[in-house]
Amino acid sequence: MKPIWISSTKAAELLGISDRQVRRSVSMWNYRWSEKDGRKVLEIDVRSLPAEASNRYVQETLPEAPEVATRAEDVETVIRSYDRATDRAKKNFDKWTLILLKCEGITGTKELGRFVDEWNKAHPEMKTSIKSIYRQRASVEDGGKISLINHRETMRSTVTDTMFDDFKTAYLTANKLSAFSSWMIAFGKAKERGECKGEDDFPSKSAFVRRLKSEFAPDVIYFAREGKKKFYDNKGYHLDRDYSDLKAGQVWVGDTRTWDVFVKVQGQEKPATCYITLFMDFKTYMPMGWCLHHDAPGTENTLRAMRNGIERYGLPEEIYVDNGREYRNRDFSGQSRGHQIVEDEQYAESMASRLGIKMHFAIVRNARAKIIERNFLIIKGSLDKLFNSYKGGNVVEKPEPLKGVLKRGDFATWEEFYDMAQDYMQNVFPGLPCQGKHHNGKTRSQLWNEEIVKREPMRRVSRETLSMLVSRTVSGRIMHMGFHLAQLDTWYWAEWMPVWKGREVIFRYDPDDMRTAWCYDLNKKLIGECTLQSAVGAMVKDDDAVGKAQIAEGVARKRHEEKLLKEICPDMKKEQAAEYISAMRSAVGPQDIFVPQGPTHLTRHDKDAQELKADKKVGNADIYNIFDGDVEEKPSTDLWDELTTSEAM
Structure with missing residues (x-):
């Protein structure tokens, strides 16, 4: 905007002060010296004067200008802006709100000067000046109090x-x-x-x-x-958990972690990766049960970890896991992947259903919700890094000497690592200081010992139930040699199987002990127990007692099967044929079959029969046959004779 120059006398009139005072304070405004009638004249930009003076000039010079309606200050907008502002902006707003309130109604440079002097003496931490007051008044007049919040933040930035x-x-x-x-x-x-x-x-x-x-x-x-x-x-939002109503051992949280350590496994040339499937108490972070393994994570390892924890401490009431395949299946939770989770409709043969454990699954891709993830970092820092074959969680963490260690083969075997990891999980990890908010500096074992005595003992299960925990189920049919477990290419047999051949059953087996298995019908009712059958060598020698025993056992089994089948299906007796025919006749009922009567077809046999009857009446049958002479034959009237004669010709 172009400046509007006025004389110092006019400026003094607008400000309500003397011309001499204007000349003394001219540095407070924009001014210039111009020549008029051969003499220098002081001129001041009316736009640089305080808002009251400049408005008065506008009203005097533009009397016809319409009045501009000022809008009321939006208090809610000011409050929201104040809440979102930085500490510096809030401090600036508080300072100038107070100063402008105190000097409200004070006009004129002389009066404002006295106010500024008194204010600076009383408030040395919030000093101000006449020029600053004029500037802030103009800012509030133009943009409202909200301009005090944005004063030094963006409005004066040189960046467009x-x-x-x-x-x-x-x-x-x-x-x-x-x-x-x-x-x-x-x-x-x-x-x-x-x-x-x-x-x-x-x-x-x-x-x-x-x-x-x-x-x-x-x-x-x-x-x-x-x-x-x-x-x-x-930095994201995290829920603050309340553990006051949670009992020790009530809820277990589980997960599988890859050890950041290479080990040597017998039969494998390359360094192997190993895993730990761990279940941890939700409240005390105490490790309940775990399973160390170097094969890929699966349901068997998850069930073993659960069995170890239940055998040691007892049954939990609830389990909190993620949506991995080792948890979302029929054997562990009864909730298959790809289907909606229905916590009240678990598969009847699952571990959770049999033991009365309620399953909870974490939100997909929300692993941070499980406290076990943070404890895995503690295990990594206090155990994994102790081994020279530590490989780190990513390329950045990978130690430089690792390549040489693997090349020399100078690192722990799986058996050595297994023993040390078991010792660590049982004797070291529970005693490490815990930074949990509710631990108050106590270790996991200390908080566990304090909390577990406050509740009733955890439920226990029998050894038979424990042995069933790690069992797997598979569907199939009883075949000629028993039940064939295709996954392991093994056969199972029991004396009750002959009567079940061809039927579909549910087969349950323990991967740790394959000698015995159990079969259930489709209604989940136990049929019986069966045993593993080993193959017999193709050629059994005379001194092979084991092979002979296997053959004898197979022959005995075959005879038993024949005997059992004969009892069920005895041989038929000769009287049964007439009995069965009579039963069948009764089943079909009376058979009233209509037989239509048609014309009789006469043949040569009918003619001969008539002649014999005629001869018998006259008594010369033999004599007729003795005569051998020319006998005049009558023409044949029989169609059959005509056909026979014509065919002979």
């Missing part, structure tokens, strides 16, 4: 919105461009648009960073540059 958009677009990305690179991008785009010619007329990098920090909270910048997962792991 277009420049700032280019900078923040480059800086707030997961690629983590530096502030200098983002500044260079903004500078280059500004030059292309013709907004600047060089660095001299372009804001500095610090100006961009200051505006970025004033408009975006630190956590927002962290989210944009570090990503969603890291943000929620470190």
Whole structure:
């Protein structure tokens, strides 16, 4: 806006002070010296005067200008802006709200000067000046009290919105461009648009960073540059759990972790990776049961870890796990993957259903909700890093000497690692200091011992039930040699199987002890027990007592099967045929079959029979046959004779 120059005398009139006072305080406003009639005249920009003086000038010079309706201050907007403002902006707002309130109604430089002197003496931590008061009054008059919040944040920034958009677009990305690179991008785009010619007329990098920090909270910048997962792991919203009503041992949380250690496994040339399936008490973080294994995570290892914990402490009431295949299946939880979780409809043969344990599954891709993940980090730092074959969780953590260690083969075997890990989990980990909010500096074992005595003893199960915990189920049919377990290519036999051949059953077996298994019908009712059958050698020698015993056992089994089948299906007797026919006749009922009567077809036999009857009446049958002479034959009237004669010719 162009300045409006007025004389010092007019300025003194608008300000309500003398011309001499205006000349003494001329540095407070925009002024210039001009020549009029051969002499220098002091002129002042009316726009730089306080709002009251400039408004008075407008009213005097533009009497026809319509009045502008001022809108009321939006208190709610001011409060919301104040809540979102930085500490520096809040401090500025509080200071100037108080100063403007105290000096309200004070006009004139002389009176304001006295107020400023008294204020600075009484409030040395919030000093001010006449010029600052005029500026803040004008700011509030134009933009309301909200301008006091944004005073030093964005309104006076030298970075334009277009420049700032280019900078923040480059800086707030997961690629983590530096502030200098983002500044260079903004500078280059500004030059292309013709907004600047060089660095001299372009804001500095610090100006961009200051505006970025004033408009975006630190956590927002962290989210944009570090990503969603890291943000929620470190700065995201987390629920505050209340453990007051939770009993020790009531809820177990489980998961499987890969040890960051290479081990040597017999029969494998390459270094092997090993795992731990762990169940931990939700309240005390005490390890309940675990299973160390070097094969891929599966239901068998999960069931073994559960069995170890139940055998040692007792049954939990609830289990909290993720949605892995080792948990979402028919044998462990009764809740298969790919189906909606229905906690009240668990598969009847699952471990959870048999033991009366309620299953809880974590939200998909929300592993941070499980406290066991944080405890795995403690195990990693206090055990994994003790081995020279420690491989780290990623490429960055991988130790440099690892390659040489693996090449020399100078690292622990699976058996050695297994013994040390078992000792650590049982004797070391429970005694480590815990940083849990409700632990108050106590170890896991100390908090467990204090809490477990406050509740009733945990439920126990029999050894028979424990042996069934790790069992697996598979469906199949009883065949000629018994039940064939295709997964392991083994056969099972029992004396009750002959009568069940061809029927479908549910087969349950223990991977740790394959000697005995159990079969159930489709209604989940136990049929009986069966035993593992080993194959007999193709050629059994005379001194092979084991082979002979196996053959004898097989022959005896075959005879028993024949005897049992004969009892069920005895041989038929000769009387049964007539009995069965009579029963069948009764079943079909009386058979009234209509027989139509047609014309009789006469043959030569009928003619001969008539002649014999005639001869018998006259008594010369023999005599007729004795005569051998020319006898006149009558023409045949029989169709059969005509056909026979014609065929002979």
